[in-house]
Amino acid sequence: MRHCRKCTEVLIFLFALLFFLPVLFLIAGSVMGEDELLGCLGPVFGQGGGYARMAVFPSFPTIRPYVKVLLDTPEFFVMFWNSVKITAGILAGQMIFGTMAAWGLAKGSFPGRKQLLWVYIALMLMPFQVLMLSDYLVLKELGLLDSHWGLIWQGAFSAFPVFIMYRFFDGIPPEMMEAAELDGAGSFQIFRHIGLPLGRAGIFSAMVLGLLESWSMIEQPMTFLKTKSLWPLSILLPEIQEGKIGYAFAVSVLIFLPALLVFLTGQKYLEQGIEASSVKKGGN
Amino acid sequence: MRGNRIKKAGILFVIFMLCFTFVSRAAQSVTTAVVETKKAVSGKITHEISASGRIEAGSEFAVLIPEGLQVTEVCVEEGDDVAEGALLFMTAGNTKLARAREDFLSWERRASMDLSGLSDKYLQAYEDWQRYLAKTEGWYWKAEDDLQEDELELAVREKEYEYFNSCKEYFNDLAAAEKIRIGSLSGDAGRAESMAAKAQKVCQRLQEKLDTAKNEYWDYKRNRERSYQYTRKDDEKKYREALEKAIPEYQAAIEDYEDGLLTKIRAVEDSSTDNMDENGNVSSPVSGVVREIAVKEGAATPSSASAVIAVSSQKKQLRVQLGADMEKYLSAGDECIIKKYGASEEIRGQTITKLSYDEKDASLLDVTVEVHGEGLAVGDMVTVDFSRQSEQYPLVLPLDSIHIESGETYVLALKEREGILGKNLEAEKLSVKILEQNSDYAAVSSDGIADREIIVRTDRAVDAGSRVRQKVA
Numbered sequence: 241m242r243h244c245r246k247c248t249e250v251l252i253f254l255f256a257l258l259f260f261l262p263v264l265f266l267i268a269g270s271v272m273g274e275d276e277l278l279g280c281l282g283p284v285f286g287q288g289g290g291y292a293r294m295a296v297f298p299s300f301p302t303i304r305p306y307v308k309v310l311l312d313t314p315e316f317f318v319m320f321w322n323s324v325k326i327t328a329g330i331l332a333g334q335m336i337f338g339t340m341a342a343w344g345l346a347k348g349s350f351p352g353r354k355q356l357l358w359v360y361i362a363l364m365l366m367p368f369q370v371l372m373l374s375d376y377l378v379l380k381e382l383g384l385l386d387s388h389w390g391l392i393w394q395g396a397f398s399a400f401p402v403f404i405m406y407r408f409f410d411g412i413p414p415e416m417m418e419a420a421e422l423d424g425a426g427s428f429q430i431f432r433h434i435g436l437p438l439g440r441a442g443i444f445s446a447m448v449l450g451l452l453e454s455w456s457m458i459e460q461p462m463t464f465l466k467t468k469s470l471w472p473l474s475i476l477l478p479e480i481q482e483g484k485i486g487y488a489f490a491v492s493v494l495i496f497l498p499a500l501l502v503f504l505t506g507q508k509y510l511e512q513g514i515e516a517s518s519v520k521k522g523g524n
Numbered sequence: 525m526r527g528n529r530i531k532k533a534g535i536l537f538v539i540f541m542l543c544f545t546f547v548s549r550a551a552q553s554v555t556t557a558v559v560e561t562k563k564a565v566s567g568k569i570t571h572e573i574s575a576s577g578r579i580e581a582g583s584e585f586a587v588l589i590p591e592g593l594q595v596t597e598v599c600v601e602e603g604d605d606v607a608e609g610a611l612l613f614m615t616a617g618n619t620k621l622a623r624a625r626e627d628f629l630s631w632e633r634r635a636s637m638d639l640s641g642l643s644d645k646y647l648q649a650y651e652d653w654q655r656y657l658a659k660t661e662g663w664y665w666k667a668e669d670d671l672q673e674d675e676l677e678l679a680v681r682e683k684e685y686e687y688f689n690s691c692k693e694y695f696n697d698l699a700a701a702e703k704i705r706i707g708s709l710s711g712d713a714g715r716a717e718s719m720a721a722k723a724q725k726v727c728q729r730l731q732e733k734l735d736t737a738k739n740e741y742w743d744y745k746r747n748r749e750r751s752y753q754y755t756r757k758d759d760e761k762k763y764r765e766a767l768e769k770a771i772p773e774y775q776a777a778i779e780d781y782e783d784g785l786l787t788k789i790r791a792v793e794d795s796s797t798d799n800m801d802e803n804g805n806v807s808s809p810v811s812g813v814v815r816e817i818a819v820k821e822g823a824a825t826p827s828s829a830s831a832v833i834a835v836s837s838q839k840k841q842l843r844v845q846l847g848a849d850m851e852k853y854l855s856a857g858d859e860c861i862i863k864k865y866g867a868s869e870e871i872r873g874q875t876i877t878k879l880s881y882d883e884k885d886a887s888l889l890d891v892t893v894e895v896h897g898e899g900l901a902v903g904d905m906v907t908v909d910f911s912r913q914s915e916q917y918p919l920v921l922p923l924d925s926i927h928i929e930s931g932e933t934y935v936l937a938l939k940e941r942e943g944i945l946g947k948n949l950e951a952e953k954l955s956v957k958i959l960e961q962n963s964d965y966a967a968v969s970s971d972g973i974a975d976r977e978i979i980v981r982t983d984r985a986v987d988a989g990s991r992v993r994q995k996v997a
Contacts (some may be wrong), residue, residue: 310544314552315944317545469946501534505527 269489272298276483312345321470333396342405364399401446408442444509561977569919571853574909575844581834589829606808615804649770653763685730840895853912917967925980937976952986
């Protein structure tokens with residue numbers, strides 16, 4: 241039994257390592273010189289035959305790519321703070337509008353509530369390319385094209401966080417709300433003092449997932465932002481060229497770090513959310 | 525705990541990014557070149573050329589005397605004023621000249637006699653030839669006359685023949701007609717017949733005479749011509765040969781005489797001088813100042829000028845040397861400004877009188893300026909400024925803004941580019957062609973630089989595409 245368990249752990253570790261290898265390559269590549277990178281990835285750029293390869297440990301490590309990013313590329317920081325602004329705005333909007341929408345769908349009693357939920361789910365399932373044209377026309381009419389507010393408003397009313405938070409709000413026992421009503425609490429007070437604290441896990445889960453999504457979105461900025469000074473960090477990476485490979489790896493690591501930190505911060509709530517939904521399913 | 529650590533890491537990351545936001549901006553501002561710009565304007569290119577030299581007399585006279593004469597006494601020094609005819613120095617006498625003259629005279633006597641003898645010989649041959657031609661021509665004309673007389677006689681005979689032939693025909697016709705009219709009248713018919721027969725006989729005799737005369741005529745003509753040609757050919761050959769021999773001899777003699785004459789005259793000229801008398805005393809040909817004395821007592825006279833006299837009655841001039849490439853900016857008649865060393869006053873209105881290449885070095889240009897004005901004397905050190913303005917050009921730029929690289933001439937202009945950092949200025953390369961330039965400015969031709977800000981000065985090296993900042997005036 242113990243032996244089987246060990247083997248299972250080793251197998252799982254190996255699989256985990258396999259999934260972790262790209263991150264290892266990313267970090268290793270960010271401290272490699274251009275010559276060494278071209279030697280590994282030359283076939284990708286049409287130099288030499290054979291296949292691309294990657295080394296976990298660089299032969300001649302260097303921090304020149306980071307120096308280039310941090311000192312020689314002020315554009316990186318402009319785009320970084322653009323990403324911060326867009327992401328913060330979207331999360332704030334989702335926090336305000338998404339939570340209330342999810343509470344209303346979970347605990348409301350108005351006609352068509354179920355149908356409205358299905359509409360939300362349908363909207364959530366649609367890819368961006370389907371909604372792109374309608375979004376563009378709406379933003380154009382509102383005069384929000386080529387500005388961060390266009391992206392922020394569009395993300396703030398996203399259906400996905402509503403769906404995540406709905407599941408959590410739906411798990412709150414109605415008896416607690418009834419008890420609060422008997423104590424004289426109004427709807428908003430119930431939402432604020434009972435719904436938000438008890439649905440905290442779901443809210444944080446939605447925020448984490450929302451941040452990961454908005455931090456790395458590419459299609460929306462490329463479609464709705466023409467001015468280069470408004471571009472977020474996610475658009476910087478597609479400019480990988482021969483001679484800038486190390487620089488691209490360093491940028492990727494720096495982009496990856498905030499997402500990692502946020503994930504680590506909200507990991508507990510994500511796990512709680514996944515656990516809670518599975519228990520609820522079993523209970524139902 | 526773990527959550528706190530992660531939060532701290534997050535806060536540190538944000539602070540880190542904030543700090544490096546400023547650091548990277550600071551680093552970029554340090555590495556971004558600050559440039560000064562100017563727009564191309566319409567203007568002229570002024571070429572200012574300066575040179576210095578010493579004021580000289582307008583003309584100088586070089587005293588040339590034969591080389592190799594021994595100088596016995598020098599009577600003047602450099603800077604002395606001398607009058608025309610004043611004694612400059614004395615030599616031991618010009619024996620070379622005397623010898624050259626005697627040699628010339630004796631040669632000339634001999635050469636003239638030889639030439640005269642050949643001339644007589646040639647003339648004699650020529651006269652013989654002329655006489656012969658005249659004589660043979662006389663023969664020819666006489667023969668022509670004789671032939672003409674014979675032709676006349678022949679023509680007369682032919683006329684007679686024709687007459688009698690026509691008489692014969694007439695009488696034949698008459699007899700035929702009489703026979704018919706009278707019939708058997710024997711008297712008239714017989715007379716007509718006898719007259720016709722008589723006429724016929726006369727005609728026959730005439731025909732014979734005519735034929736004979738014709739034959740004699742043609743024989744005579746042929747004989748005459750033949751004898752004339754034979755005689756002429758022999759004699760002609762004799763006289764022609766004599767003449768042909770005499771002509772080249774005479775021509776060669778003339779050429780020799782002319783060559784000899786030139787050589788002798790040159791020898792006399794080399795040995796002679798207007799400035800030195802027969803006793804060897806050299807005097808000044810003009811009034812002026814002695815600028816140079818090239819002889820010393822006891823030494824021999826040089827091959828170049830023994831003395832140079834600056835003629836004081838002539839105008840003053842300034843001669844300077846410039847690079848030959850300056851010729852395109854100068855021309856005779858241009859005005860210039862002269863300034864004395866150590867003085868601030870400018871003397872305007874001086875003109876260039878002559879431009880020529882140095883005889884020894886074609887890369888140098890000699891410029892002669894006629895100097896007028898009371899403030900300048902011969903011997904003064906001065907500076908001269910020449911100025912030439914070009915035509916009006918629509919685009920003139922400072923020369924500092926023009927770059928030449930690998931044969932390509934270009935300027936760097938500011939270009940606004942939309943970037944991630946907002947609107948940036950970067951340097952854009954624009955090709956130009958230089959039409960004319962001086963040391964500071966250049967007139968250019970180019971499409972598209974008329975209203976552009978051209979980078980004229982930077983605080984660091986700038987390439988095409990480099991980000992720059994414009995210096996605020």
